[in-house]
Amino acid sequence: MNIILVSNSMARTRSIPLPLGLLVIGLLSALPALLLWVLIVPQGTHQHKGAPASMHFASAGEQAHIDALAQQLGEIEAKVLRLDALGARLSSLAGVKASDADALPPGRGGPMVDARTMSEDELKQRIQALTQSIDLNSDKLSVLEASLLQQRLKASTLPSTMPTDVAYNSSSYGWRVDPFSGKVAFHEGLDFVADSGTPVYASAAGVVTAAEQTPDYGRIVKINHGSGLETRYAHASQLLVKAGERVERGQLIARVGSTGRSTGAHLHFEVRLNGAALDPRKYLQSAN
Template identity: 45%
Template sequence: MNIVVLRRNKRSSGLLTLTRHRLISLVLGTVIVLPAAFIGAGYYLGVAHMKANPDDLNLALQSELDAQRLKIEEVTRNAQENMDALALRLGNLQSHVVRLDALGQRLTQMANLDNGEFNFEQPPAQGGPLTSSDEMAAGSSMAVPDFLQSLQQLSSQIEDRGEQLGVLEDMLMTRNLQAEVVPAGRPITRGWLSSYYGMRTDPFSGRRAHHSGIDFAGKEGSDVVAVAAGVVTYSGKRSGYGQLVEINHGKGYVTRYGHNKEHLVEVGETVKKGQVIARMGSSGRSTGPHVHFEVLVNGRAVDPKKYILASK
């Protein structure tokens, strides 16, 4: 291939011959050398720009660091708020558990259960064989949403159980109070039964007469106790009874304790079941130290025997 080269000087001209090797060298120079030259120029210009404007680079880096710092602070704040909320919930659950433990211990005592049968200071005994689902779940951790949901369910269950135990406690207390006011047991701590309720031979007249109570003989001065809780409605002398104590227990129940040597309670005084209310004597129409015990239901004397046996 021949190429004619014209010079500005018209007086002369030249002839350039392109061989194959020259043509390849020209093409490679155009394809490789020129891009390399542009890249080099861009690199040097960039370096020159960086050297000329270092503040712009520092400003960009500082802006990015500030943005990352704000994100870290936000994540840390959210995590702290979540931890505070969990700590508060945990404290509430612990207080509920303490209250339930105390309530459980009180109910155990009220129900007269064995101390070893229900121990609220230890977790309940549980167990069982390992299943395939347990093995699969052994390597996995509970996700945060699942944990929070489980915590909420546990809190609701504890509150529900607390309300149920509270109702149970009220029922037991009511039952105990009702049991306290119903006559039950013997009116003495030591002694023996000397006369039954009903028809008998009168020790003074020798005739058949109705005996409205049960007599318990014993040592003079021994304790006479209330068979139920109530309020003293009479404490003094009464014809035939000698020194008499009368107690109103409510719900139509009244008990009488006659022939005492001395009284230890006064009218209007509240007494508890088993409280000593008098000393055994032989005052009034009596042949020796004993207590005449009567039970009245809605104003009518009944046989005290079933109430005496009720405590057994």
């Protein structure tokens, strides 16, 4: 049995086998509410266009509300885009053919609610519920992705060894306020706060593809583990390997520092599959 997923915003369809479909369908059932927002926010700001001068215009206070809601909407849209990318990767891991999906007719509308009958409190509640639902589904999908990957790859190539001997900051991966811009952004790595000079180890065996300095990551080591899997170790004070070098699981490769875009000494650790950031916690946990 297959479940056909229809992405309203992009008019694309995918066919995903159960139980993947069951997880994703919960998320997509929330999409009509999101689309509703896409529609009503611009309406709210332009509904008086062309109206007589005597008509009511939004006060500064109302405008601030609309701006705040629009910002929340932008954050939700960014989350949905990431989920869309995660869904595409899961389809690929599950072996779903793109041609099957392309043959299906696009765009099926869900039930719509009349936006004008909703109070501002109701609207806020719906945004909050939608945000929580997306967060929950993101986590479920990440777990599923890790499980699919673990089944597919050899245990030796999975980045399951802790890259340092200190505990990680569990809330560091995911959506958070960026300490530099002050805006909500997706933080694609796991941060390990440790003293400068603390040893950094390869999380799995592989080949070093870069040991260099960049403006954002500072001194960074990138290791290719095969099958599109890569780990990154950033903000180092010292690099102890070179590009092209083969490394073993647990090998000392660098030392913790605060180079690049960093607010203090820590290791920024990323796990990427074909360039897309994965949740490192799902892989490190598998070692226990």
